[in-house]
Amino acid sequence: MSSLTNYGQAIASTTVALLQMLSSPPIGLEVTAYPLNAPRTGVSGPSVNLFLYYDSLITYREETQRGPSRVIAELHYLVSAYPGDDGDTDAGSHRAFGTARAAIERHPVLSVPLGSADVLQVWLSPSPLTTEVLTALWAAAAEPLRLSFAVMASFTLDASERVAVVGTVRDVVKLAGAGAIAVLTGADAAGKAEAAASVARELGKPLVTVPVTDIVGATLAETEEKLTRLFEQAEHRGAVLLIEEADAVFGVRPEVLDVDDPYAGLDIGSVLDQLGHAPSVVIIGLGHLASDELADRAKVEVRFPAEEGSAAARTSG
Template identity: 75%
Template sequence: MSSLTNYGQAIASTTIALQQLLASPPVGLQATARAPGAATTGLTGASVNLFLYGDSLISYREASAQQGPSRVIAELHYLVSAFPADDGDADAGSHRAFGAARAAIERHPVLTVPVGSADSLQVWLTPSPLTVEVLTSLWQASGAPLRLSFGVMASFTLDAAERVAVVGTVHDVVQLAGAGAIAVFSGTDAAAKAVAAASVAQELGKPLVTVPLDSIVSRDMDETERNLTELFEQAEHRGAVLLIDEAESLFGLRPEVLDVDDPYSEIEIGQVLDRLGRAPSVVIIAVQNSAGDELADRTRVEVRFPAEGQADSAQAS
């Protein structure tokens, strides 16, 4: 199955496959994929045009996945419009083209679409009439005369964006060595996590700065920004490895409905991670259980400390 990384190619390949469906025998239509105002440029005779006007992505998690979305359903929304051969055609030609295109898509509800040289997608096609309001807004936006049209939704499933995180060791964290690279230390053995973070800093030849989450993150994003900037710019901390301790309440797995008394209920986790990505060295985020989805997506290495007194096996290199 193709991945979300190839989404752009998947879109282009789906558009080409739709064109080929309409252009190949027995349909045999002139099929373009242009902006509506330029659909007939250089053409003679009736034609149909495919205009991609929107898309949506729906993420979901399979039962076998421990965390984060594992699949994404992509939905592409096309405006399929029929054009007459010329002004004297009285639209008879475009009516035939419209009917042929509509019938072809009804007869082919599923297309196998190649993506690159070694992958393919199963694409489901769903024709749908468009409301007058939607048609009007699309044609007004294009600045072209209104033409007989219908909508097609092309949908397919992709693997969610591959996470680069691996379950590794302290040695793997040392190998990151890059500014703003994020590692997660998960588990209940706080002492072992502290010792491991100190070991990372020592191996990198840098100081270790340990801060509790509530000392740098607040409800006010501007204040959070100031806290982190001050932390990064302090002379004794420049280039330091940062250990964010007690971070479960923000970066751990969280309920879908947050308690109004949760001090981090209004915090945009992605924004905090963006700012941590500007840290001068490796950032280690310590959580007791599993990382939440947004942190998992940004994590390069996770080191697990499953239970007090058993962390040595997780750290062993």
């Protein structure tokens, strides 16, 4: 599936696919994609114009989904009919309008190529458009009102590509920015603690080490309160934060959560959003694998297997 990083290409390719669908036989309309106030150059006879006037992005994650979250993109086009001449005595603009409207109804799904190996499935549906909205669109372009209808083109993309890379402690130091998240995974607890201390030293900042139970509550409001209090403490301002014993919240969790799990109803993505307000780098220590939510947000993962010398090895390079 294409990712949100290809959104610009997805928009352009969807517009081109709509143009081609309406202009190719047997429909055979003259079709443009001009701004509403652009001169109608290169057009002869009745035609229709596609104008993208609005888009929206809705992010979601299915309960059973693994990997990056997804986003539903909705593109709203104004499809307007133009006469072939000022008189339009044969109602050619009406015929073009009806032909385009019927074509959208008959072709509810477009297969839109993205590059050489990716195809985007785009669903088309007429979109309600009030007289007030229609009038406002044309008034904003300082153009007379045209016979028009709206169509929504929707498709799904991966919301993000995993950016975390398996690296070294030096890579964590390079993050440096406030709220940047790094993950230390593995059974070598001493090595992870030493690595976090090394990051703080390199950055010239204090290190604050807390267990996950001290900063995450059963609700998002409780978590926000705990984190705000932590960030505002004078001795912690600007400090590197190491969250230990974090598997219960940020590790891979079972598909069906235990009713006694204190974090069963917690939105992990929202907790990570709150950590984004941290004054410096946030380091999350895990004994095992990171959850999908954390893997989506983390910039660097450093692994610490339980073997002698692992800490020294991870600080090199």
